[in-house]
Amino acid sequence: MDPYLLLKWVHILSSTVLFGFGAGTAYSFWSAHLTREPATIAKVGKMVVRADWIFTGSSGILQPVSGVMLASVAGYSLGESWLIVSYGLYALAFACWAPVVGLQIRATRLAAEAARSATPLPPAYFSAMRLWFWLGWPAFTALLAVYWLMVAKPQLW
Template sequence: MIDPYLLIKWLHIVSSTILFGFGAGTAYYFWAAHRTGDARVIASVGRMVVKADWIFTGTSGVVQPVTGLLLAHLSGLDLTESWLVATYHLYALALACWLPVVALQIKAQRLAETAWREGKPLGADYRRTMRLWFILGWPAFLGLIVVFWLMIARPSLW
């Protein structure tokens, strides 16, 4: 018989790995495509990145809070412990950044697709979109790094 707690813990750990790994991986590949300046490459990589983000990052992003709250409940943790409250806020920050990042990826991919099909250079709108995408990616990335630390260290913050 499988222990429900261990199954949920396993799902939580696997989904955190997928969330962070795919988030960082897709960001890396999209940024690398952007750095080529080649609209065809950006459009092609962008299609894959957007799809991967929705399938893997999005799914694991839903699994994380569900399994996390179940683990806290099964462990008898007080849901208002400071390290947990900090994780809620950091996770919300990451989500608040990730949602527009995905929309910006879609926009950048479409702008690159249009530029490539029309044989035109990438324009100012594309560059603005990528600049905002880059800026918003950092709080999400750093927030999740801190969440990993909080999950392991479980410090009393206040």
Template structure:
């Protein structure tokens, strides 16, 4: 098997899983929060947390590993300007995603507590959701630009 094609396939597959899971879980969380139903929010947040550990985390680890492999196999300079932009944007996305993981866990736990007590979602959950929502936009935009850079590899 051709190492370059293997690396490229793994890189494309993991980017699809990373981006697709992020979009899917974000949509589900927004949709659940719109219902205002504590049971729905708890159920969806629980699934989102699991999806992040099963899909997003491994894909997020594979992305830079397969990227480094591809850079090496293709003979690109590791300090090419478009690659430096990719690195910076990936770090930005990661820096947004990391607190999002903990916010999702907090939302799940707060919804679980409210569900067990038979109360509405507390204000802390709504604050966590607003921060979660705000952090999603720069991560999403960063990954969209990363996709563009990977496809176009512009000469700056």
């Protein structure tokens, strides 16, 4: 098979897993949070954290690796303006996503403790979720912008 097509297939497939799991796990955890039921939040949180490590994490590594390989096979310079802006946006998305995983673990642990002791969700849980919510948006928006840059490949300067 043509190495270019193979790499592009991997790169696009990986972006689907990255974006799909990123948005999908966030939606699931937010839906669980809205129930305000500690046991539900703890259960869904555990699944979401696992899925984020396995799928979002691995595709998050594969994405820039396959991207750089793709650029060299396709004959693009790594200094193309649309690629440089993509690196920045991808770094921003990663910088927001990494603490989000930590916050998910914290919120899940607090919900599990509340479920075990049959007490309401503590204020620390709500502060973790507030930060989780607000860090998710820049990561999501940055990836949308990267998708556009990948598709349009504009010369920005």
